Amino acid sequence: MDNIEAKARSAAAKFGFARTYADTDEMLRGEKPDACVVCTPEGLNASVAIKLMRAGIPLLMEKPMGVTLEEAREVVRVAAETKARVMMSMNRRYDPQVRAALDWMAGRPARYIRATMARVNRKEPGFLRDTGVHIVDAVCMLGGNPVRHSGRHYFSGDCAWAQVMIDFENGAHATVDLMPTTGMHAETIELFGNNYKVEIHASDSGWGWRAWAGGKLEREEKSGADFDEFLAVSSRDETMAFIENLIHDRPLYPQPAEVLSSTEVCHLAAGNATLANTQLVIS
Template sequence: MIKLVVIGAGDHSRLNHLSALQRYVRERPGEVVLSALCDLRRDHVESVSRQYGFERSYTDIDEMLAHESPDGCIAITPVSVTKEVTVRLLAEGIPLLIEKPPGANLKEAEAINEQAKRSGIPVMVSMNRRFAPVIAHARTAVAGRRIEQIRATMLRTGRVEPEFFYGTGMHALDAMRHLAGDIGDYTARSREVEGVRWYSVEMEFIGGARGQLDVMPTCGCVSEQYELLGPDYRVQAQFMGDGSGTVNTWADGKAETKVLRTDETREFEENGAYDEAVEFIASIREKRQPYPSPEMVLQSVEICEQILIDATGAPPCYP
C-alpha cells in the first residue's frame, strides 16, 4: 500500500485535503494507508488524526521523518514556510503535493522549481481548480473548438487581506491558463472598495484567445464562474462554494444544463481537491510526475505577483 503523511491540520487542510484523503481511503480500501499527521499543536493534531484515520501524529517534522518512511507527503503549510518545508522534504527524496501559492513570492517559487528539477523528485502544486468537476466538464465541452473569449469571476466575502489576489486570486488566473493556455500579454487595473482592492485583468493568450478576469474579495458572496465562447458555442461553468456546481452549454443552436452535485456533494469535491488527491496518489503508484508541476504554474505566480506589486507598490508579505 502507498503510505502517505500530511503536514498541517488547520481548517483548510481538514476541509479539503484531509477530507479528500478520508473519502479515498473509504472508497478504495487497501490502496493507501494514512501513516502520520504532523501539526505544531499536540492536542489538536492528536484529535484530528483520530478523526481522519491517521495511524500516528507528530508535532515535529524531523521526528516524523525519523520514524516514518512515506511514499508521499502532502504539505499544507503557511505560505511563509512553504519553501523551507519543501526543500527539507525534497532532501529526503519524498514525492510532494504542496499548497499554493508555491512560495511567498516568485523568487521562492522559482527556487522550489529548480530544486525539484535538480532532485528529480516529483512535486505537485495544489492548483485544485484544474480538477474542479465544473471546469473539467467545461474543458471537455470545448474540446476541438477554438476558444475566442474566456471570462472568469471570483467573488468572496470578507477577504480583506492585502495578498488576496496573489494567494487566492491565483486560482482563477491559473484555471484560465488551464483552459486557454499560457498568457502572452495582460493589462491589470485595480481600485479600492472600502479599503480593499478589487481587480480587473484583460489578457491575450498565446493561442489567440482573449480573456477577462475580475476578482472581488468583499462583495458579500462566495462564487466562481468561468465562461468560454467561440464560433457557435458558449459554455458557462459556476460553483458556489457550498457543493453546488452547474455547467450551461449552448452549442450549434442547442442548450444543455448539467448540474454537477448531489445532496452529498461537499466543497472538497466541488473545488477539485478530491480529484487532485486522486492524481497525486496515481502519480506515486505510476512513478511519474504529477500534474501540475511547479514549472507549470510559474507563469501564474509571476503574473499575480506583478499585478499585486503594481496595485499596492509592495510584493506579497507573509509573516
C-alpha cells in the first residue's frame, strides 16, 4: 500500500503483489494481512499504527512513534489497551557490533557512555527528533533506565546541533552529540567501565568495534572496504527478528513502551532551546 497510487503499482509490478491500495481503510476492508510494516510519512505513523493495532494486525512501526509526545504516548497507551503485537524499528538494538560488544562485556555495567551521530546536510526540522532517536535509543538500551536529562542546542551555520546528557537509574551517565551538518556520515558509541573501554563505530568507510581491558587491546573487529551498508545498519536483522518472532509466537522487541523514554529525550531535545534537569516519567 502507498498513498501515491503510481508507486504502489510500480512496487506491485516489481515484486509480484496481486493487488495495490492507496488507502489504509480500503486495504483493511479488502485484506487481512498477517502483519504490516508501517513506514509512512512522519505525520501519519501514529494514526496508521493505531488503526492497525485496533484491527488486531501485528506491526513493525518505523520511527517516529509520533510527531508530538502526545502522539507517542498514545501509541504506547493503545498498544497496552489492545494488547497488540507491536515492534518499534530501532535497528541499532540489532546492530552486530553492539551485540558483540555486549557479549564481550558479559554483564559488566558501563559507568559512562559517550556517543555521537554525524550526518551530511540534514537540515530538516525533525532530524533531532526522528533520526537522532536511533543513537539515543541505543545509548538508553546500553545504559539502563534513564531518569533525567539535560541538554543544550548550539548552532553550526544556520543548523541546530544538540548535546544531551542522560542520567540512568543505576548511576551511569551518558553524553550524546547530534550533529546533522558535519560533512560525513558517522556514529560512535564509547562505553567506559571498571578497568575496560569499548568503542563501536560506523561510517561511510566501514564499521567495527574494539575492546580494551587492563591497558590491553583484547578484541578488534572491522569490516572490509566492500561492506554492505544494508547489513551494517541492521535493517535486515531487525526485520528478520520481527518475522521469526511472529512465526514462533515469541515476544516482539522492542515494544513501544520500551522506547518511550528515548523518544521523550529526543522530543524534548528538539523542542526546547535550553533543557535543564528535566525529570523523565518512567512507566
